[in-house]
Amino acid sequence: xxxxxxxxxxxxxxxxxxxxxxxxxxxxxxxxxxxxxxxxxxxxxxxxxxxxxxxxxxxxxxxxxxxxxxxxxxxxxxxxxxxxxxxxxxxxxxxxxxxxxxxxxxxxxxxxxxxxxxxxxxxxxxxxxxxxxxxxxxxxxxxxxxxxxxxxxxxxxxxxxxxxxxxxxxxxxxxxxxxxxxxxxxxxxxxxxxxxxxxxxxxxxxxxxxxxxxxxxxxxxxxxxxxxxxxxxxxxxxxxxxxxxxxxxxxxxxxxxxxxxxxxxxxxxxxxxxxxxxxxxxxxxxxxxxxxxxxxxxxxxxxxxxxxxxxxxxxxxxxxxxxxxxxxx
Amino acid sequence: xxxxxxxxxxxxxxxxxxxxxxxxxxxxxxxxxxxxxxxxxxxxxxxxxxxxxxxxxxxxxxxxxxxxxxxxxxxxxxxxxxxxxxxxxxxxxxxxxxxxxxxxxxxxxxxxxxxxxxxxxxxxxxxxxxxxxxxxxxxxxxxxxxxxxxxxxxxxxxxxxxxxxxxxxxxxxxxxxxxxxxxxxxxxxxxxxxxxxxxxxxxxxxxxxxxxxxxxxxxxxxxxxxxxxxxxxxxxxxxxxxxxxxxxxxxxxxxxxxxxxxxxxxxxxxxxxxxxxxxxxxxxxxxxxxxxxxxxxxxxxxxxxxxxxxxxxxxxxxxxxxxxxxxxxx
Ligand SMILES: [Zn+2]
Numbered sequence: 140x141x142x143x144x145x146x147x148x149x150x151x152x153x154x155x156x157x158x159x160x161x162x163x164x165x166x167x168x169x170x171x172x173x174x175x176x177x178x179x180x181x182x183x184x185x186x187x188x189x190x191x192x193x194x195x196x197x198x199x200x201x202x203x204x205x206x207x208x209x210x211x212x213x214x215x216x217x218x219x220x221x222x223x224x225x226x227x228x229x230x231x232x233x234x235x236x237x238x239x240x241x242x243x244x245x246x247x248x249x250x251x252x253x254x255x256x257x258x259x260x261x262x263x264x265x266x267x268x269x270x271x272x273x274x275x276x277x278x279x280x281x282x283x284x285x286x287x288x289x290x291x292x293x294x295x296x297x298x299x300x301x302x303x304x305x306x307x308x309x310x311x312x313x314x315x316x317x318x319x320x321x322x323x324x325x326x327x328x329x330x331x332x333x334x335x336x337x338x339x340x341x342x343x344x345x346x347x348x349x350x351x352x353x354x355x356x357x358x359x360x361x362x363x364x365x366x367x368x369x370x371x372x373x374x375x376x377x378x379x380x381x382x383x384x385x386x387x388x389x390x391x392x393x394x395x396x397x398x399x400x401x402x403x404x405x406x407x408x409x410x411x412x413x414x415x416x417x418x419x420x421x422x423x424x425x426x427x428x429x430x431x432x433x434x435x436x437x438x439x440x441x442x443x444x445x446x447x448x449x450x451x452x453x454x455x456x457x458x459x460x461x462x463x464x465x466x467x468x
Numbered sequence: 469x470x471x472x473x474x475x476x477x478x479x480x481x482x483x484x485x486x487x488x489x490x491x492x493x494x495x496x497x498x499x500x501x502x503x504x505x506x507x508x509x510x511x512x513x514x515x516x517x518x519x520x521x522x523x524x525x526x527x528x529x530x531x532x533x534x535x536x537x538x539x540x541x542x543x544x545x546x547x548x549x550x551x552x553x554x555x556x557x558x559x560x561x562x563x564x565x566x567x568x569x570x571x572x573x574x575x576x577x578x579x580x581x582x583x584x585x586x587x588x589x590x591x592x593x594x595x596x597x598x599x600x601x602x603x604x605x606x607x608x609x610x611x612x613x614x615x616x617x618x619x620x621x622x623x624x625x626x627x628x629x630x631x632x633x634x635x636x637x638x639x640x641x642x643x644x645x646x647x648x649x650x651x652x653x654x655x656x657x658x659x660x661x662x663x664x665x666x667x668x669x670x671x672x673x674x675x676x677x678x679x680x681x682x683x684x685x686x687x688x689x690x691x692x693x694x695x696x697x698x699x700x701x702x703x704x705x706x707x708x709x710x711x712x713x714x715x716x717x718x719x720x721x722x723x724x725x726x727x728x729x730x731x732x733x734x735x736x737x738x739x740x741x742x743x744x745x746x747x748x749x750x751x752x753x754x755x756x757x758x759x760x761x762x763x764x765x766x767x768x769x770x771x772x773x774x775x776x777x778x779x780x781x782x783x784x785x786x787x788x789x790x791x792x793x794x795x796x797x798x
Contacts, residue, residue, distance in 0.1 A: 232560040445555035
């Protein structure tokens, strides 16, 4: 019997109200307090949606993040922002962080938000999502004079201090490593994942999962990832990668739980249940170890589609997961 | 008729900073306060401002500045059957575009951009004006598709309607037709290039005009060898923003078409000086790859995100640098 759970992978898009809040804040018409208080209402609404739909863990929506790297760059010393660059194969652009020296956190980005959401939503499992150190380094410009692995380790140390600031056993951590699907990016830190994660994971007494999306995880990278100690979960993109079952057959998951992105997060069409079920069954067939818990999720963050569709896809994910739970064993 | 210089002619990629009345008109058109015909009539003074700026700078081959276009995809989507208006999707920071949705078979209704081009041509003192259209691959990639369910099929359907528009342009006398495919650099893969190649045959076969494709910002070197099979006369690429990174690859793959050579960074408000632009032209000439009759000097991409005074200053220096190149490098 397979136990199936689900959650959305990451951030939500901004609705009209949030877009205007961000604009007013950036143009100085809202104070920081006014902005974050107003934004909290939107996060609580999204948390409520996820809770009501039975998501295993809840994200706050990362509504104030301009891109996955930005909040960290803004709160670290030693790094500044430069021009825009395409974010993987999306029509979306992030600002390139330029590292002059090892980053040093000035304040904590992930801090107290979850505590406030809990006041409204009640006890639940919450998920803090951060960019993985390998991806962070690979998407950045390195002007430190040291090599990229050194930089990735320093980023991992800074992220570790962010994560230690998260308290409570009701928070789990997700580390996003989309760079492990891109050979050119992966080559910058190849063969050093264990070392990099050795600086990221110490002292965290909570469940940690890693998530790879925007295509197929590279085989070498996947094999490396499975050697990293302290990861409970590996989540792969089952929408843009058609060979996950082959990968699982070949390498297994080494006693980790498997997360599978099955709902298309970059397009608005209604996902076909039969296709989702088939792809899940295929993975289960190939996997020969203990797969007592399967976690279903969206192929990537939901922030690349309009807000209404993102909320709707959350519902589709929950509904399909429940059906699969009943129909697959 | 104006005689375009034989060597190092100057041109532009397409868009120009929106003249304020044009922005207001686009909003009124959207709310259907004004109809399509009135809209194109009322946008003429804005086009005139753009053309005057070009003429003042001395650019040889012009554009209408895309003053009527809210953005390069939505404008055409709103004027084709099979599309419905989209909702807001983020491009970067807190900047969004309305991503239109394909909900039915794509069909051509009537000329979409010819009237603005015709007006621009009538006031350009005889200088040619490029007909500029968003390519089918970019239209498809920057839309959601709820109808075709297959990217290639959608691209081909869009190519067929773009062909119709190109025919309208050529019928009215357009000598330069440019298809913009910025989305192609999103997935620099041979399979994707093949789809675009097929689409370009649909758009261009049997068309008598100079055929140009503009692609920008991405790992173009990965697909350069396949791009050379396109049935076109000229490629227009961004060079300045990436420090001429593409140049050695042109040499490596034996680039043999005309080249729109982007020497102005449209993402920077710093105005390149004449000598700097001249030096960049000289670097291309020194590769020995292309004769000066095959080199078209222009900005990296559309100028729409720049303040107008910066855009004019950049164009002025670009024209002076091309003049200098004609003196020294021919
Ligand atoms: Zn461009």
